[in-house]
Amino acid sequence: FAASFATLDGTAPLVIAHRGASGYLPEHTLGAYELAIQLGADIVEPDVLLTADGEAIMMHDTTLTRTTDIEARFAPRNGGYAVADFTLAEIKTLTVDPTGTAATSYPGFTPSMADPYKVPTFAEFLAYVRDYNNTNRTRIGVYPESKIPATTSQNTKIVDLMQAYGFTAADQNSYLQTFDHLAARQLADLQAARGMTVPVAALGAAVAMGSGFGVFDFVNGTLSPLADLATFAGGVGVALASSDLNADFVSAAHAVGLEVHGWTFNIADPIAAADQYGSFIGMGLDGLFTNYTDLAVAAVARA
Ligand code: G3P
Numbered sequence: 001f002a003a004s005f006a007t008l009d010g011t012a013p014l015v016i017a018h019r020g021a022s023g024y025l026p027e028h029t030l031g032a033y034e035l036a037i038q039l040g041a042d043i044v045e046p047d048v049l050l051t052a053d054g055e056a057i058m059m060h061d062t063t064l065t066r067t068t069d070i071e072a073r074f075a076p077r078n079g080g081y082a083v084a085d086f087t088l089a090e091i092k093t094l095t096v097d098p099t100g101t102a103a104t105s106y107p108g109f110t111p112s113m114a115d116p117y118k119v120p121t122f123a124e125f126l127a128y129v130r131d132y133n134n135t136n137r138t139r140i141g142v143y144p145e146s147k148i149p150a151t152t153s154q155n156t157k158i159v160d161l162m163q164a165y166g167f168t169a170a171d172q173n174s175y176l177q178t179f180d181h182l183a184a185r186q187l188a189d190l191q192a193a194r195g196m197t198v199p200v201a202a203l204g205a206a207v208a209m210g211s212g213f214g215v216f217d218f219v220n221g222t223l224s225p226l227a228d229l230a231t232f233a234g235g236v237g238v239a240l241a242s243s244d245l246n247a248d249f250v251s252a253a254h255a256v257g258l259e260v261h262g263w264t265f266n267i268a269d270p271i272a273a274a275d276q277y278g279s280f281i282g283m284g285l286d287g288l289f290t291n292y293t294d295l296a297v298a299a300v301a302r303a
């Protein structure tokens with residue numbers, strides 16, 4: 001007897017490790033992704049930005065200050081520490097674990113790679129997941145976000161690397177995402193030109209509009225009706241705090257063939273988290289972006 005879910009295809013919602021097991025280990029590191037996979041993630045999620053020399057790295061912020069030791073290592077450029085002002089070689093000299101505490105942050109976990117707490121390139125991340133899947137006969141998906149500014153060069157680089165590392169098809173548990181809905185369309189077009197079919201998720205806020213629903217595009221300041229998104233996207237990624245994220249929104253998305261993924265489940269307390277997961281799984285969410293992979297896995301198992 002299999003549990004049934006109110007998801008688009010009736011299967012269990014996907015557990016998406018947001019920036020890796022980022023509630024436990026430094027975000028966007030290979031160590032954090034390895035732990036997420038060990039804890040049962042279906043998909044691992046990174047944000048992607050381009051360096052000064054056009055290389056794709058894994059980074060949420062457009063500056064390097066919050067997550068690395070760059071201020072101790074380099075003088076500011078153009079008044080700051082933008083990712084776009086530093087080369088990959090320079091960024092590779094940084095650590096995201098300047099105090100050395102990550103090694104003991106999750107007792108019992110020992111990363112397999114030599115340098116688990118550096119800034120990875122997107123290519124290194126894809127190679128890690130591909131090789132993990134090949135070795136373990138698994139199908140862990142990847143879910144890269146083209147961070148703003150989601151330029152044509154950045155979108156093209158992401159799609160090229162997905163193709164190069166074999167993440168090309170809709171049946172691989174993988175997705176592409178961005179907050180800029182024009183860029184989301186471009187990610188779909190770039191794939192179509194290469195014969196790729198990885199679903200694209202348009203990010204934003206779930207909003208009621210007239211008798212239907214849409215997703216607010218924060219970048220362009222526009223509201224995209226679900227039916228319009230469904231012409232090129234496979235899903236929408238909406239804020240859990242969206243005022244109109246409810247079972248009616250999810251039903252409307254499903255009615256036009258869109259999956260609904262919610263971000264970000266970031267409650268560390270297991271009891272409070274269980275209530276939150278339960279309520280959103282009940283709405284029929286197809287994917288759960290979580291910082292605490294194990295809590296999402298447990299919630300899906302209970303549902
Ligand atoms: O991609 C979904 C979610 O990650 C969006 O928020 O800021 O964590 O990238 P952010």
Ligand code: CA
Nearest residue numbers: 045046047145
């Ligand atoms: Ca993201």
